[in-house]
Amino acid sequence: MNLSPVVIAIPMYFILMAIEMITLRFQKHPGYRLNDAVTNINCGVISQVTGVFVKVISIGIYTLIYENLALLQIPNNIWTFLLLFFLYDLCYYWAHRKSHEINLFWGGHVVHHSSEEYNLSVALRQSSTQTFWTFFFYFPLAILGFDPVMLVLASGINLLYQFWIHTEAIGKMGFLEKFMNTPSHHRVHHGRNPKYIDKNHGGTFIIFDKWFGTFQEEEETPTYGITTPVNSWNPFWVNLAHYATMKEELAMIPKWGDKVRYLFNKPGWLPDYLGGYRAPKEPGKDFKKYDTVVPPSFNWYVFFQYILLLVLTGFFLFQVNAFEWMIKVGVSAIIIWTTISFSGIFEKRNWFLPQEILRILVFSTVLFLLFNSLISIPILSTFIAIYALVSFAWLFKNQQQKDQITSASL
Numbered sequence: 001m002n003l004s005p006v007v008i009a010i011p012m013y014f015i016l017m018a019i020e021m022i023t024l025r026f027q028k029h030p031g032y033r034l035n036d037a038v039t040n041i042n043c044g045v046i047s048q049v050t051g052v053f054v055k056v057i058s059i060g061i062y063t064l065i066y067e068n069l070a071l072l073q074i075p076n077n078i079w080t081f082l083l084l085f086f087l088y089d090l091c092y093y094w095a096h097r098k099s100h101e102i103n104l105f106w107g108g109h110v111v112h113h114s115s116e117e118y119n120l121s122v123a124l125r126q127s128s129t130q131t132f133w134t135f136f137f138y139f140p141l142a143i144l145g146f147d148p149v150m151l152v153l154a155s156g157i158n159l160l161y162q163f164w165i166h167t168e169a170i171g172k173m174g175f176l177e178k179f180m181n182t183p184s185h186h187r188v189h190h191g192r193n194p195k196y197i198d199k200n201h202g203g204t205f206i207i208f209d210k211w212f213g214t215f216q217e218e219e220e221t222p223t224y225g226i227t228t229p230v231n232s233w234n235p236f237w238v239n240l241a242h243y244a245t246m247k248e249e250l251a252m253i254p255k256w257g258d259k260v261r262y263l264f265n266k267p268g269w270l271p272d273y274l275g276g277y278r279a280p281k282e283p284g285k286d287f288k289k290y291d292t293v294v295p296p297s298f299n300w301y302v303f304f305q306y307i308l309l310l311v312l313t314g315f316f317l318f319q320v321n322a323f324e325w326m327i328k329v330g331v332s333a334i335i336i337w338t339t340i341s342f343s344g345i346f347e348k349r350n351w352f353l354p355q356e357i358l359r360i361l362v363f364s365t366v367l368f369l370l371f372n373s374l375i376s377i378p379i380l381s382t383f384i385a386i387y388a389l390v391s392f393a394w395l396f397k398n399q400q401q402k403d404q405i406t407s408a409s410l
Contacts, residue, residue, distance in 0.1 A: 007048070007317045009160055016164065017120045023169045024119075031168070034299050035233050035292060035346040037121040038306060042235040042339035043111055044124030045313050049332040051131070052320055058135035062151065065142040072145035081154070084146050086205075088138070088154040093208040095137035096201040104263045105133040107242040114238055116225035116289040118190055123166035128239050161204045162186075172218070181206045184218040191222025194280045223283040227268075231290045234343035236336065292346055295401055301394050302342050308387070309338050312367065334359075334366050353399055360391045 017037075024031035074080050099109035108130035115122045141151060165186040172184045181202045189200040199216035202208050209215035230241045246262075249270065253259050258271045268278040316323075316331050323331070341359050344352030364384045371380055 009163075010314055010317070013120070013124065013163065020120050020167055020169055027169065029168065031117075031119055032121065033117065033291065034302070036115055036117050037119070038302060038342055038346075039233045039235055039238065040115055040117075040121040040125040041310075042342065043128075043238060044126050045309070045339055046235050046239070046336055047126035047128050048317055049313070049335050050128040052317075052328055052332065054128075054131050058131050059148060059152065061135070062138065062142050063148045065139055066145070066148055069143055070145040071143055074145040074147070076147055076150055080146075081150055084141065084150055085154045085157065087141060087144075087146075088151070088158060089202065089204045090208060091137050091141065092158060092203040093201050093212075095134040096203065097198075097212075097214065098137075099130065099134060100198045100201065101266055102133075102264050103246065103267045103269065106267045107246060108133045110226060110242045110267075111238055113190060113192075113226050114230045114241075116229065118166065118168055118187060118222075118224045120163065120166050122190070123163040158203045166190075177206070179205060179207050185209075187222055188216050188218045190224050192225050192227055192280065192283060193220075193223055194282060195219075196222050197227075197280050223287065225289075227280045229290055232343065233292070233346040235339050237343075292348065294345060294348065295398070297394075297401060298345050298398055301398060302345055304394070305338070305391070306342070308363075308367075309335065312363075312370070315370070331366060331370070334362055338363065348402075353395065356395060357392070360388055360395075364388050 021032055074084075096109075099105045108127050111127035111130075112122075112125050115125055138151065142148070162181070165181055165183045167183050168187065170183045173180075173182045176182055177184065181200070181204055185200045185202075185206050188196045191197070196216060199214055200206065200209050201214055206215065228245070230238050232238060232241070250259055250262060252274060253262055253271060255271070261271075262269060266277070268280070270276060270278065312331070313335055316335070320328065337359055341352065341356055343349075344356070364387065367384055367387075368380060375383075
C-alpha cells in the first residue's frame with residue numbers, strides 16, 4: 001500500500017472542498033466553476049499517476065547521494081525531523097522561486113498558476129514535469145545526511161500544509177501572518193498583477209520571503225491566473241502549452257547564445273533585437289476569465305464519469321506498489337485519456353463522441369481486470385454492464401441535445 005501522506009489525504013481533500021463550497025455560498029461568493037475545478041483536479045490526477053514513474057528517479061538519485069556522499073549520519077527522531085522540515089522548506093523556497101525566475105523551470109510550474117479561480121481545487125492543479133526542474137534543490141539535505149524516508153515524509157507534510165491556504169474563505173490570520181504562509185500570503189502569490197508576481201514563494205513558512213526580499217502583503221484583491229492565459233480545459237495541453245510557446249520563440253532566435261539565455265532568463269525575456277523583455281501588465285478592465293458553457297446534462301455526465309475516475313485513481317494510487325510495470329503504464333494511460341476526454345465535452349470538440357465510446361469500452365475492461373479478484377465476477381460484470389449502458393444512453397441523449405441546439409442556432 002502507498003503510504004504517502006498526499007495519497008492518504010485524498011478523501012480529506014474532497015471533504016474540505018465541500019466545506020469550502022458551503023462556506024463560500026454563505027458568503028455569497030461564486031467560488032467554483034465545474035469546468036475549472038475538474039481541470040484543476042485532472043491536473044492533480046495526471047501529476048500523481050505520472051509521479052509514480054518520475055518520483056522513482058528523483059528519490060532514487062537522492063538515495064544514491066545519501067548512501068555515498070552523506071557527511072553525517074543523522075538519526076531519525078522528532079527533533080531531527082523538525083530540523084529537516086525547516087530545512088526542506090528553505091530548499092522548497094529556492095526551488096519554487098527559481099521555478100518563477102527561470103523560463104525553462106517555469107514550464108514545469110506554470111500549470112499550478114494557470115487557473116483563473118482561487119479555491120482548494122487549485123491546490124490540486126499540479127504539474128507533471130516540475131519534478132525534473134526542482135528535485136536537485138534538495139540534494140544538500142542528502143549530503144548533510146537526512147534519511148530519504150524522512151525526506152519523503154517532510155515533502156508530503158509540506159505539500160499537505162499548502163492545500164488549505166488555497167482559499168478565499170479565510171481572511172488574514174493575525175500573528176500567524178508574521179511567520180507562517182497563510183491564505184492571504186498565498187493569494188498574493190497567485191495574483192497576475194505586476195506587484196504580486198514572483199512574491200511569497202514559501203511553502204509552510206513566510207519568513208524566507210521576508211529574509212530574501214520576495215515578500216508582498218496582500219492589499220487589493222488579486223486577479224488570478226497567468227499573463228498569457230492557456231484558455232483550455234485539457235490538462236494534457238495545460239502541461240505542455242508553455243513548452244510549445246518556448247519552442248516557437250526559440251525558433252525565432254537566431255543566435256545560440258541567446259537561445260540559452262532565453263531558457264534561463266526570466267519568463268518574458270527576448271533579445272533586444274526581438275523587442276526585449278516583455279514586462280507583465282495590469283489586467284485591463286475588459287479582462288474576462290476563460291469560460292465555456294455546455295448544457296447541464298453534459299456537466300452531469302462529466303460528474304457521473306468523474307466519480308468512477310476518482311475511485312479508479314484512488315485505488316490505483318493506494319495499491320500502486322502491488323502492480324507490475326505494464327499494469328501501471330496501462331492504468332495510467334486510461335486515467336490520463338479520461339481526463340482529456342472530459343475537456344472534449346467542456347470545449348465542445350467534434351472528436352469527443354467517437355473517442356468517448358471507445359474510452360468507455362476500454363475503461364470498462366480495465367475496471368474488470370483490476371477488480372475481478374476483489375469482487376465476485378457476476379456482481380462486477382453486472383455493475384460494469386449497467387455502467388456502460390447508462391454511459392452510452394446518456395452520451396447519445398447529450399448528442400441529440402447538442403444537434404438540436406446547433407440546428408436551432410442556424
